[in-house]
Amino acid sequence: MSDLDLSNDALLKRLLEGKKPLAIISEWKKKDLQKYHEKIDIEKYDLETFEYKKTGASYLAIAPKGKIKDFFDLETLRKDYRDNGIDIDITEVGERSISYYFDDWDAQNGGKIELWLTGLLLGYPIENTMSIYKGGVR
Numbered sequence: 001m002s003d004l005d006l007s008n009d010a011l012l013k014r015l016l017e018g019k020k021p022l023a024i025i026s027e028w029k030k031k032d033l034q035k036y037h038e039k040i041d042i043e044k045y046d047l048e049t050f051e052y053k054k055t056g057a058s059y060l061a062i063a064p065k066g067k068i069k070d071f072f073d074l075e076t077l078r079k080d081y082r083d084n085g086i087d088i089d090i091t092e093v094g095e096r097s098i099s100y101y102f103d104d105w106d107a108q109n110g111g112k113i114e115l116w117l118t119g120l121l122l123g124y125p126i127e128n129t130m131s132i133y134k135g136g137v138r
Helices: 008-016 030-037 074-083 115-122 126-133
Strands: 023-027 045-051 058-064
Touching: 008 023, 008 058, 023 030, 030 045, 030 058, 074 115, 074 126, 115 126
Parallel strands: none
Antiparallel strands: 023 058, 045 058
């Protein structure tokens, strides 16, 4: 997928078009995130700025307001994972907002959340996340 635009503008556009549930926009300088703030309707979206502890860079996390269960069919998701030999626990997730995970969205960087939830929040196809559980793509 070498033609996929991963620029900050493209990530924000996909989020605002409803194609991505969570956007993480990174800039080296916190002040450079301001231009994205101006494009976001805070009546419809939650947003918050954080600092990467290891690098000192900043990121802006943006997600639509609402509970996770309003955006995803969690029972079908659990069934799809179970059908592939992977048990996931969705019991507490549905009642939380996506913004609940703004400061802990990346399971692979020592996060406290599950890998399946990172994939879901970032808008990855579930098959991609399942392949990681099963040892990666060959």
